[in-house]
Amino acid sequence: RKEVEQDPGPFNVPEGATVAFNCTYSNSASQSFFWYRQDCRKEPKLLMSVYSSGNEDGRFTAQLNRASQYISLLIRDSKLSDSATYLCVVNNGIYNQGGKLIFGQGTELSVKP
Amino acid sequence: SAVISQKPSRDICQRGTSLTIQCQVDSQVTMMFWYRQQPGQSLTLIATANQGSEATYESGFVIDKFPISRPNLTFSTLTVSNMSPEDSSIYLCSVAATGVGYTEAFFGQGTRLTVV
Numbered sequence: 001r002k003e004v005e006q007d008p009g010p011f012n013v014p015e016g017a018t019v020a021f022n023c024t025y026s027n028s029a030s031q032s033f034f035w036y037r038q039d040c041r042k043e044p045k046l047l048m049s050v051y052s053s054g055n056e057d058g059r060f061t062a063q064l065n066r067a068s069q070y071i072s073l074l075i076r077d078s079k080l081s082d083s084a085t086y087l088c089v090v091n092n093g094i095y096n097q098g099g100k101l102i103f104g105q106g107t108e109l110s111v112k113p
Numbered sequence: 114s115a116v117i118s119q120k121p122s123r124d125i126c127q128r129g130t131s132l133t134i135q136c137q138v139d140s141q142v143t144m145m146f147w148y149r150q151q152p153g154q155s156l157t158l159i160a161t162a163n164q165g166s167e168a169t170y171e172s173g174f175v176i177d178k179f180p181i182s183r184p185n186l187t188f189s190t191l192t193v194s195n196m197s198p199e200d201s202s203i204y205l206c207s208v209a210a211t212g213v214g215y216t217e218a219f220f221g222q223g224t225r226l227t228v229v
Contacts, residue, residue: 032216043205043220044156087155091216101146101207101218103155 001026003102006088010108017078021107023071023088030102033064035073036087038106044087047073078111085109115140115208119221126196126228133192134224136206141186146207147179150223156205162189196228 006023013019025033033050048055050062050071061074071088088104116139126132136145144163148156159179160168168181182190193200206221 034217036218041225043223044218045220046217049217089218100158100161101156103157105155 002105003027003092004088004090004104006086006104006107008105008107010110012110012112013078014112015078015080017111018074018076019078019109020075021073021086021088021109023073023104025069025071025088025090025102027090027092027102028066028069030069030090030092032091033071034089034091034101035060035062035071036089036103038085038087040084044103047086075109078109080111080113083109083111114217115142115210115219117206117208117219117221119206119224121224122222123225124227126226128197128228130196131192131194132196132226133190134204134206136189136191136221138187138208142208143186144209145183145189146209146218147181147189147191148205148207148220150203150205152202159191159204193226196226198228201226201228 004025035047036044037047038044048057048062050064052064054063059076063072085106085108087106090102118137120135146161147159149159150156158171159174160170162168162181162183164183164186178194180192204224207218210217
């Protein structure tokens, strides 16, 4: 079983749609959680961190369920510019003290006019 | 935040040769990380480079194949040795910025390597 698993995708949605990505992780000791965005032929960039209380940034909402070891990302009112690959990322320790970032395989989103 | 300059951005290399990738950070960092992203795949950690000590390699990666240097707190190199077509991939260096309750990873622009 992979340490971080995401919806396989790709997701093809029209502009304005709401789309949800799901992610599960296997290590119950994982400490922090993130969604990264990777545009084609570019490096990954942090989209948002994910907190137990849930957090929202504009059209983006992230949720974490530690009991189920499940992370989600909701994108409302999709824009063409949201087209990218979304990476679920889990940190299994303190990053600068040996913790490692474990990346999911990514879910590709394509928003069409 | 951190700004990372990575070079070369791409290269096409003959099998059996070696390529050294450089990564320069605009601030001093304790740890630098090297990742590989194979075509259509996500990122896999190759090794963690600490200044002043040997790099720590992940399972499946060895120092003879991927020697790493970390001469100071702002610079690191990764060498892909004795290359084969299976080494064709994107290689990324990364550093972490930490604050109260958060950690964010920053990445270089990546080196797109094609081995022929």
